[in-house]
Amino acid sequence: LFYGGESTGDFVPKLATEWEFNPTDSTYRFKIREGVKFHEGGDLTPEDVEYSFERWMVQDRPGGPAWLIYGPLLGVGGSGDVTFADIDGAVEVDGDSVVFTLGGGNFWASIFPQILCYSGAAIVDKEWCIAQGGWDGTEATWMDYNQPQDEGDTELFDKANGTGPWKLNLWEKGSQIKLERFDDYWGEPVAFDWVITQLVTEWTTRKLSFLNGDADYVDVPRAYIEELEDVADIVLHKDLPNLGLDAFFFNMCICGPESEH
Incomplete structure (x- = not known):
């Protein structure tokens, strides 16, 4: 989603066609648009969305913006305060939708859509990213990709494959x-x-x-x-x-x- 004009409270659908917040269990559910192509030919799936946000948390580049997603989802400032199970459980695929469970409190819940409008929330093609040498999505390798000291050495520094x-x-x-x-x-x-x-x-x-x-x-x-x-x-x-x-x-x-x- 993105801002629908000058207001920071109005949003228009982009890769998500609709969304809703459930205050009972503090979850945001986003229905992912069908028929979307990545620039390199892959098809957008809910699994790509899940992977993109988990990869954002896994990398947690020093001085980077990962705190913007750690705050609302896990109530912490970075990867040093969590386990991989925490990361893996915060974002889940449910059919044609992706569900975010917010553990950071009401303040973060109120501004979560604005965070998703930020460029750091961009979606990458999971299969393509792994083929470039990126994180394979497993617990076994997540620390190998955690907090890279030089962003120029990361696998997507000079590559792009958006939608x-x-x-x-x-x-x-x-x-x-x-x-x-x-x-x-x-x-x-x-x-x-x-x-x-x-x-x-x-x-x-x-x-x-x-x-x-x-x-x-x-x-x-x-x-x-x-x-x-x-x-x-x-x-x-x-x-x-x-x-x-x-x-x-x-x-x-x-x-x-x-x-x-």
Whole structure:
């Protein structure tokens, strides 16, 4: 599921067609959409969904977002506080649905749908992931994949196999990412054949690319906004809301023993 607009409380179905929360046993049940293809040709199944969330908890990358799923499901902050049986029992397949049992309390239950809108909750093809060298889904190997120290060494660092309208065609690290339209996408097809995102750090080069028509969209640093404000035939979006946070830290131990302050 994903947000259905600007509200963080409205959701639209994506890979789940419907869902419900049962307060009696604190479970969320999601019915998984049929007829969905992964980019590499596999069919989406409820087992893929179960595997994806268990794999998220198994990996629990240091500094990563696994606490977002550990909190609602098991009421803990990470894999150091659980056994594999805990992980395995938190997410279960039931026919065409996946059932999450929430052990983290009412607060987590209230925001669980929002957590599923986060990119960390993306679904991977279990069979394909294992073929890439990923976790095989068993208790015997889970600690081999727990808390990888370097995300660049993980099996899917430079691979992608999702279900969205775009599929990865090329990733030149530090340079550009090229996406191509996925013709077997289950939803409405996108309008373009390709999307290319380039990393152009030097503003003058980026600006000229945009003004010459080589780029359809560019990010404009705040210091250079005035350079584009009076340019005809472009749309400049300013003062957009964001989730950024600026912090100021003060050293409160700067006074010596002889200081009057």
